[in-house]
Amino acid sequence: LALNAFRRGARAVAAMIASVAAVCDLDLVVIGGGVANAGPVLFDPLREALSDYKGLDFLSALQVVPAELGGEAGLIGAAALLR
Structure with a gap:
């Protein structure tokens, strides 16, 4: 059930990334913070x-x-930034 939620979420995030990348002409999107720790559970369905x-x-x-x-x-x- 949780993996299905990640897959659904990944489709929504992929649509958002594709839209922003198209408008801003991006070749690289870096995902950071706690989300980056999800590893393959997030990044495989996202890709x-x-x-x-x-x-x-x-x-x-x-x-x-x-x-x-x-x-x-x-x-x-x-x-x-504080340095």
Whole structure:
């Protein structure tokens, strides 16, 4: 049941990412914070849902990846701003 919820959520997030990427001409979307810690449970269905949009030339190079700093990315960024 929980995995189905992730799949449904991933389809909605994929539609949003595809829309923003098309408008802003993005090739890379980085997902950070606690959501990035979901790992394959989120990113596998998200990438699968995004493949529906890859037929559009302007989205063919789009990649969605977790932040390298994981769930602490926001805190590290905020601390860097305070320096």
